[in-house]
Amino acid sequence: MRTSASKIEIPRAFRCVPLCPLWLRFCLLLPLTAALASTAACSKGPDAAANATAKSEARAATPAPEAVPAVRAADNAPLPHIDAKRAFEYTREVTAFGPRYMGNENHKKLERYILDHLKGDQVEDDTFTADTVEGKFPVRNIIAKFPGTKDGIIAILGHYDTNYPLRNTGYVGANDGGSSTAILLEFANQLRSAASGKKRDGYSVWLVWTDGEEAVKTWSDTDSLYGTRHLAEKWEKDGTLKKIKALMVMDMIAPTDLAILRDTNSTPWLLDLIYAAADRGGYQSHFYVFQTAIEDDHLPFVKRGVPCADVIDMPYGYNNVFHHTPQDTMDKLSPQSLEIVGNTILETIRMLDRR
């Protein structure tokens, strides 16, 4: 994935009211953006005490979305819980395969590993050959379907490929590729055991391990998102897209200091629903301190009018230093972060089922 122009923008608290003229917004936002950029930059720096303060202040300044009280008041259902230790172990095992770019041996091993964990589930493939600036690559999206009693689909996506240009650098993508693969495997466990052989009580949930999310050379509209561009087109043609009530992408969701940003390319009501779900679990301080526009696996579906949310933590490490570097390793990650995201997304699914 990549961020647009500037990586980090202002938090919700500092967004201007709609009546504010554009030029005034610009004047107001410039100093605020600069201030917050410095807050963001120092929040994961070496001066831990000062940085913790800066970060907590930024968080305190972020207002909760309006949807939260209504959802909270209407619902006392028990909160879902993933097995975070197991999800973390999956991340470790996936990462241990090494570089997993489209079509290489480790990628094939990982395909088998994913399929081994989906035995007995309804699994489909979406395979094709991507013609890229670096040649042809086999691409394989893996889809596990958990049928529901309600008419409609909730799709949860996460890429399992790692970056091809970094293939000879020792890059293993623990967070970027590893965590998304693992959380989907844990979602499969949860959905399987909750349904216990029957249809789940709600929408069908489809889990999609997407392939070819990463660029093979330099990120662009044509060099990126190979798997999801193909899948979105296919689902548009066969009518699947019309049935999708919500599509959520998991990407880079396991860093120790979890801060899921608010992606402005995503659908606001779905982002708000995720926030409401996080709020129920007491996880809201990990969501939406920052906002920016993210290009990720949701884009081909956003372009076709599907309600989408990209659930992603950026920047990854101080000044984003671990992103797409050999330092994207297991020691930067924690089971608690997988738990926060996992529980929140399961709760979001439950809330979507009730709508």
Ligand SMILES: [Zn+2]
């Ligand atoms: Zn990446």
